[in-house]
Amino acid sequence: MGNLFLTGRGMASIIDVARLAGVSPATASRVLSGSPHAVSASTRQQVEAAAEELDFVPNALARGLLKRRAPIVGVIVHDITDPYFSEIARGIEDAAEASGHLVIICSSDRVPQREESYVRLLRSMQAAAILFAGSGIRDAGLEEAAARHLSAMERSGAAIVHLSPSFRGPALVGVDNVAGMAAIVRSLVGMGHRRIGYLGGPERLYVAADRERGYRDAMNEAGLAVDTATVLRTTFDVAGGADGVERLIRADAGVTAVACANDLLALGALDRLTELGVSVPTAISVTGFDDIPGAARTAPGLSTVHLPLRDLGRAGFQHAEKLLSGRRPHRRELPFDVVLRGSTAAPRRASRLEITAPAALAGAR
Amino acid sequence: MGNLFLTGRGMASIIDVARLAGVSPATASRVLSGSPHAVSASTRQQVEAAAEELDFVPNALARGLLKRRAPIVGVIVHDITDPYFSEIARGIEDAAEASGHLVIICSSDRVPQREESYVRLLRSMQAAAILFAGSGIRDAGLEEAAARHLSAMERSGAAIVHLSPSFRGPALVGVDNVAGMAAIVRSLVGMGHRRIGYLGGPERLYVAADRERGYRDAMNEAGLAVDTATVLRTTFDVAGGADGVERLIRADAGVTAVACANDLLALGALDRLTELGVSVPTAISVTGFDDIPGAARTAPGLSTVHLPLRDLGRAGFQHAEKLLSGRRPHRRELPFDVVLRGSTAAPRRASRLEITAPAALAGAR
């Protein structure tokens, strides 16, 4: 077959449609792009019929070139395979789809250079927005390059949104990591724990620093010592958590609980404790942070700080949309929630004795 | 400050660079786009210095408009939150990044209309390739529209790659789902199970059909009856698995093992069985499919069919690259692996008695 109005073997352009409809490209554009310019009903119909007939799909590149903006948003994550990030990404995607935007996923693997390369690529694609889902990484080189790219993009009207703390300061849309960690540590204290170890994330991650500060705040507040031997920093993943608890246990500092900087760490810790025959929560309590899907399915269920990750993604995109439409949205803070499952309990008697009047306790029991 | 050579407040264009370097845009382009065309060393250096000075980032939209192709690939998944898909997506991303492509994630939620809308969007963006990570959905409306879009894209040189079976036939790059399921069911049979239930996925998913066929094949091959009451189809997620096993158990058909069409179903099944106080594998064995990260972390560990998901993604992108460079790559089949963990064991004696000579068994034990 082959339609005679088609310019070549490629896709039909708006010129082809205009020709078939017997109108100018300008008119066809007005109909097809929903312009406010008046077009008579009959002409409109002609154009729509022609577009349908030719299976016309507008070239977003041409449109974007003119508008200086492509209908895409980039999301910088550390690893899309990490449920924390895929949940956020999904929230962004849902909100983006509603406004016709496509979402580009960029897993930086926490390598500054890879992150910069992605930002550059997104900039070259004239992305409408970039959302940083993952925490910033303290790195002079990256931050200099990133600052340059980001301010250039903002100057040209793109939206930049941080969902976690970064070198640009606290997140535009995010949760209070300090308060969240402090809250769950406080509930550990409330159960009677006194020697609480901490398994932190990489030192260079801003979010890891915030969470560690929350831990220290809560400990200080309760008048408890933070032993340097019981605060460990490791990689932000399951393997890090497994090795971390083991080191913590072997240091034999008598900790009765371990607060982990995120759920992945806690999952790894749970695994290793099981392997080591250390029972949770009888011998030791474990807490996580984030409440990723799957945190509830461990045995025992993981006590953690629930974050509304999908909402965070959605809210992040909405923030970007406001920025794009010229408004100046407020910082937005989403609520967290301490959820206690089976991985935490009061410490064993022996431990309690250390911290309570022995006689009183013995008598009560 | 503000550089006088900048046209406006926007980003520097190649024309600005050319002007600053004192050459024509053509020459600047040749330097900056790595064209094979000869350019003298001194000119080249001038241009590079100017580009650096102006923080020039090429406009990928303009380039794409000319080349009729944007350096982006779309990945259609059912849900990026599902570890099965995020693993594949990550593999694609890794391979794509190596060749300067960006990856767009499209979660269809298995809604045909949403899938079509995404394909249309990708087409309008002149995506270089679309990879279908999720299985096709049997749906006349979608398939008609999809066929139209896809053949149009292929005609214009884009690459379309299916990683799972679809209405276009078996996957271009994929695994043998029939054989995989048959293999794990066979190992259940080998352990002595005779009444093996099946928890399948949505009827309209091609991949679900394949896996169910594998189950039936293995059962027939072993001369075992497939009772319609012990084959259930449900949604492809944790909730479906939980409800599914419960129905299976309550039907009281005496099954000693349940093969699940994927790991999410198996995870749900494990959860519910625990809640119900049915011990795994003592009372009942459970198997999954895919070996998502986390399948090893259940208690007991999930026996499943390991799929090299990340490799699958990588191989899929490489296939697309070959297609784009005009080659005609072969179908590629990746290996699977039955991995037995704690969720499977030989059935209890009572069950064995049904199928083995009672005297012999009793004597042996």
Added chain:
DNA sequence: GCGCGAATGGAAATCCTTTTCACGAGGCCG
């Protein structure tokens, strides 16, 4: 009957880059 505004449609510029095509200079071979 004249003029004015609304309605409608077209011509052309614009967005930025790549890629022919053309041109001049210089080197080499015959």
Added chain:
DNA sequence: CGGCCTCGTGAAAAGGATTTCCATTCGCGC
């Protein structure tokens, strides 16, 4: 020493859609 080839560079077109001006027509009030 003339013709030819190579090298280096520039001018201009192309790619597809939008949008700013204009131009035309029609209806209508005076």
